[in-house]
Amino acid sequence: MRRLLEVLGFVAVLQGVAGLVPEFTDWHGGLVRRAGFLDGFEIYASVALLVLGVALFAVAETRKPGG
Numbered sequence: 001m002r003r004l005l006e007v008l009g010f011v012a013v014l015q016g017v018a019g020l021v022p023e024f025t026d027w028h029g030g031l032v033r034r035a036g037f038l039d040g041f042e043i044y045a046s047v048a049l050l051v052l053g054v055a056l057f058a059v060a061e062t063r064k065p066g067g
Contacts, residue, residue: 001063002060002063002064002065005056005057005059005060005063006056006057006060008053008056009052009053009054009055009056009057009060010053011053012049012050012052012053012056013049013050013053013054013057014053015030015031015032015046015049016032016046016047016048016049016050016051016052016053017030017046017050018030018031018032018033018046019031019032019033019042019043019045019046019049020043020046020047020050022042023043030046032045032046032049
């Protein structure tokens with residue numbers, strides 16, 4: 001369970017960063033930019049993914065290594 005939380009946290013942080021990078025560069029990538037229902041709310045969704053990723057890492061740290 002710990003490994004799953006870490007992987008999900010990593011993916012959430014990665015997508016959050018990928019959603020914020022286009023605000024500063026010309027690179028357009030990440031799932032947040034491709035989701036049509038998030039038009040106009042990409043920055044908020046990216047920040048929410050970053051917060052979710054950090055929270056998942058925090059929960060993963062509270063789990064026992066074997067379980």
